[in-house]
Amino acid sequence: MAVPEFPRTDPSSPEFWEMRYRTSFTPWDAGAVPARLREYIGQRRPAGRVLVPGCGSGHDVRFLAEAGLDVQGIDFSPAALDAALPVLGPDRRARLPVRPAATALGGLGRRFR
Numbered sequence: 001m002a003v004p005e006f007p008r009t010d011p012s013s014p015e016f017w018e019m020r021y022r023t024s025f026t027p028w029d030a031g032a033v034p035a036r037l038r039e040y041i042g043q044r045r046p047a048g049r050v051l052v053p054g055c056g057s058g059h060d061v062r063f064l065a066e067a068g069l070d071v072q073g074i075d076f077s078p079a080a081l082d083a084a085l086p087v088l089g090p091d092r093r094a095r096l097p098v099r100p101a102a103t104a105l106g107g108l109g110r111r112f113r
Contacts, residue, residue: 014076021056021079029056033063041067058084 004023009016020026037060048069055061055073057080065071075081 017054017075017077018079021077021083026056026083029059031057031059033059037063055084056080058087062088 004025006019009019011017041064045067046069050064050069050071052061052064052071052073053075055075058073061071061073061084073084075084
């Protein structure tokens with residue numbers, strides 16, 4: 001995979017992530033749920049609410065919702081959220097509201113453990 005040229009941007013800024021998702025340059029995204037997360041959830045079967053900050057393409061969000069958890073996924077990048085929609089699919093169990101982090105954090109109104 002060729003590495004695109006990006007302007008120098010602070011990784012803590014939304015622009016950093018938006019540029020990468022917009023160009024589909026996401027080498028950290030394995031396109032699946034990490035084995036350790038599957039193992040952890042499989043062994044413990046937790047219940048409750050989960051916040052997935054930086055949810056990216058949404059694989060973890062969908063997996064956790066399918067495991068029965070009440071999931072809220074957020075991300076800085078609208079392009080990442082667009083990439084998450086096909087992964088989440090039409091079955092939006094456990095209310096999978098995925099929206100830009102800048103607007104979501106102030107309006108969660110819920111407690112997470």
